Amino acid sequence: MVTQPEQAKPHEFNPWLRVASLIETAGHQLGLADDMIQRIIQPERILEVSVPVRMDSGRIQMFTGWRIQHDTSRGPGKGGIRFHPSVNTDEIAALSADMSIKCAVVNIPYGGAKGGVKVDPEALSRSELERLTRRYAFSIAPMIGPDRDIPAPDINTDFQVMSWIMDTVSMLRGHNMPGVVTGKPLSIGGTLGHAGATSLGVTICAAAILERLGRPMNEQRVIIQGYGKVGAPLVKLLSDRGMKVVGISDVHGAIHVPEGISYSILAKHFAEAHTVVGYPGALHVGAEEFWAIPSDIAIPAALGGVITEDVAEVLSASIVIEAANGPTTGEGAAVLARRGIQAVPDVLANAGGVVASYFEWAQDLQGFMWERELFTQRLEKTMSDAFKYVWQRHLELNVTLREAAIAVGVERIAEATEVRGLFP
Ligand code: NAD
Numbered sequence: 001m002v003t004q005p006e007q008a009k010p011h012e013f014n015p016w017l018r019v020a021s022l023i024e025t026a027g028h029q030l031g032l033a034d035d036m037i038q039r040i041i042q043p044e045r046i047l048e049v050s051v052p053v054r055m056d057s058g059r060i061q062m063f064t065g066w067r068i069q070h071d072t073s074r075g076p077g078k079g080g081i082r083f084h085p086s087v088n089t090d091e092i093a094a095l096s097a098d099m100s101i102k103c104a105v106v107n108i109p110y111g112g113a114k115g116g117v118k119v120d121p122e123a124l125s126r127s128e129l130e131r132l133t134r135r136y137a138f139s140i141a142p143m144i145g146p147d148r149d150i151p152a153p154d155i156n157t158d159f160q161v162m163s164w165i166m167d168t169v170s171m172l173r174g175h176n177m178p179g180v181v182t183g184k185p186l187s188i189g190g191t192l193g194h195a196g197a198t199s200l201g202v203t204i205c206a207a208a209i210l211e212r213l214g215r216p217m218n219e220q221r222v223i224i225q226g227y228g229k230v231g232a233p234l235v236k237l238l239s240d241r242g243m244k245v246v247g248i249s250d251v252h253g254a255i256h257v258p259e260g261i262s263y264s265i266l267a268k269h270f271a272e273a274h275t276v277v278g279y280p281g282a283l284h285v286g287a288e289e290f291w292a293i294p295s296d297i298a299i300p301a302a303l304g305g306v307i308t309e310d311v312a313e314v315l316s317a318s319i320v321i322e323a324a325n326g327p328t329t330g331e332g333a334a335v336l337a338r339r340g341i342q343a344v345p346d347v348l349a350n351a352g353g354v355v356a357s358y359f360e361w362a363q364d365l366q367g368f369m370w371e372r373e374l375f376t377q378r379l380e381k382t383m384s385d386a387f388k389y390v391w392q393r394h395l396e397l398n399v400t401l402r403e404a405a406i407a408v409g410v411e412r413i414a415e416a417t418e419v420r421g422l423f424p
Contacts, residue, residue: 002043002093013305015094018330023097026410029397040413043093045069049139051117053132056125063132067115067140069149070096073416076147077113078103078354080154081161083132087116095154098325099354101409102347106386108358113149115140121156133161137168144169146179146365152357153183163188179364182357191360193375199233200376201352201383202323205344206297207241208387209319213342218242221295223317225249226302227266227276230323230350234301235263247285247293248276250302254290255282291315300327307332315341322346328402337400345402347409348390355382 002016020041027037051063066089069077079099092114100112117136121129143149153162162181166188170177178189186192210217220243224231227250235245244260252275255261261279269279277284285293291307292314300306301323307315312328312335320336320343322328328336328343336343359378363369394404 001046001089003090013329014090015326016090016097019094019097022406023101023410026403026406027414029399029403029407030411030414032410032414036414036417039417040071040410041097043068043070043096044072045143046089046093047140047143048089049136051132051136051139053128053135055128063117063119063136065115065117065136065139066092067143067149067151068092068096068113069143070112070114071100071413071417072111072113072149073413073420074100074104074111075109076111076145077149078110078152078357079112079114080152081115081117081136081157081165082154083117083119083121083156083161085118085120087118092116095325098347100413101406102351102354104409104412105347105390105405106351106355106382107389107412108355108382110150110354110358113151114154115151116154129161130164133164134168137165138172141169141172144180146177146361150179150357150361151181152354159183159185159190179361182360184360189360189364191356191363191370191375192372193379194356194360195229196233196237197356197379198230198323198350198353199237200379201355202230202234202299202301202321202349203237203241204352204380204383205349205387206238206243206299206319206321208384208391209321209342209344212391213319215296220244220297221246221260222297222299223247223290223293223295224299224301224323225290225306225327226300226324227270228302231299231301232267232270234299234323235261235266239263243297246295247290249287249290250276253277254285254287255279256285256293257282258294297321300324303327305329307336309335312336312339312341315339318342320344322349325350333400333402343400343402344387345405348386348401348405351386352379352383355379 023041047067049065051065096112096114103110162183165181169180184190222245247256291311295317297319298317299321304326307328309331312332390405394401
């Protein structure tokens with residue numbers, strides 16, 4: 001089971017208790033009854049599985065995996081699978097609840113779910129990784145399916161892992177089942193536009209908030225933490241809209257280029273150096289100075305928990321757009337709010353990825369593939385509509401954008417829960 005509030009260890013950050021308290025606060029802001037709030041908070045289903053894997057050496061090693069469906073009142077569960085040594089019940093439960101909120105915020109017909117295996121995939125050979133993936137997929141197979149719960153990639157899982165899961169479940173059920181996972185290659189039911197969809201959603205949120213605040217795009221200086229699947233496409237997308245990316249960091253260090261970074265020069269440099277460090281003519285800054293680089297917009301697109309109280313105090317930007325999951329701590333969020341810094345929260349800002357997954361699943365169910373233009377047009381509309389509604393609720397409820405986004409999610413889940421009633 002997940003940790004209950006009375007079991008909380010003082011001074012120890014627990015992601016589950018944080019998300020549970022955010023839902024509880026939103027429920028109170030919305031005037032929901034306590035029993036409804038508790039019904040929304042508690043995960044519906046927690047499956048813990050033992051995953052025995054025959055290693056290349058011939059011996060059998062045991063791993064532990066989870067699949068958690070947090071809420072399925074609005075549709076089948078949706079959420080990634082992560083392979084990481086830190087995975088545990090509370091972490092997966094917190095991420096599954098984030099997914100319930102995120103899918104409700106962008107108003108797609110999904111509930112929230114998440115899965116994972118406690119493993120360091122770097123320590124496995126490719127064949128060990130395949131055996132681990134297939135055995136884990138077999139163990140969670142009774143719980144997943146296109147109309148039950150649809151996994152996707154997350155940390156350390158990719159299109160190949162999704163392909164193995166799709167194949168395992170298809171073999172078990174005796175027919176091809178592309179809609180059981182998203183993030184697949186095009187050859188087995190993936191969609192055009194999936195790569196870069198999260199970054200496009202972040203860009204739409206950036207443009208939308210600038211419009212609401214009456215700030216011209218071509219006067220904005222942006223810093224981005226992370227130059228990976230989300231951070232790298234952002235440099236081009238934001239530059240194409242006239243913004244100037246003046247700082248980028250990755251795991252190796254940070255660069256500052258006051259006159260603006262060229263995405264094509266950076267892409268070329270990165271292809272050779274495998275880091276942003278060493279970009280021609282860049283000023284090098286330490287990790288602690290990165291957030292203070294003079295800028296208007298800051299985009300964390302790497303790790304969770306990076307905008308702490310201290311970082312929020314020195315941040316130069318007046319807008320934060322959370323491309324990463326959970327980049328701002330509770331204390332950091334309080335400082336941002338006190339300083340009047342607008343933060344577009346992760347459940348809205350990075351939802352482009354799950355919207356893309358929804359489009360992939362819809363195409364798989366229909367057996368009808370869309371053109372890229374249709375995909376992009378629908379992604380832009382879904383993200384713009386979501387931003388518009390969260391902005392409206394932020395004004396109506398007189399709360400921060402983060403609180404408004406969670407309230408929108410909780411409100412929609414409560415509405416579905418209420419109208420469906422209680423079985424039996
Ligand atoms: P990724 O692994 O492709 O890239 C991560 C980047 O972060 C890399 O450039 C890495 O060097 C950098 N990084 C790591 N540690 C760092 C540090 N200490 N300081 C600065 N940079 C550091 O990951 P991604 O898929 O781009 O995901 C980034 C974030 O976005 C994660 O929080 C993820 O959960 C979230 N997210 C991703 C997607 C998606 O579609 N990929 C969707 C929603 C949310």
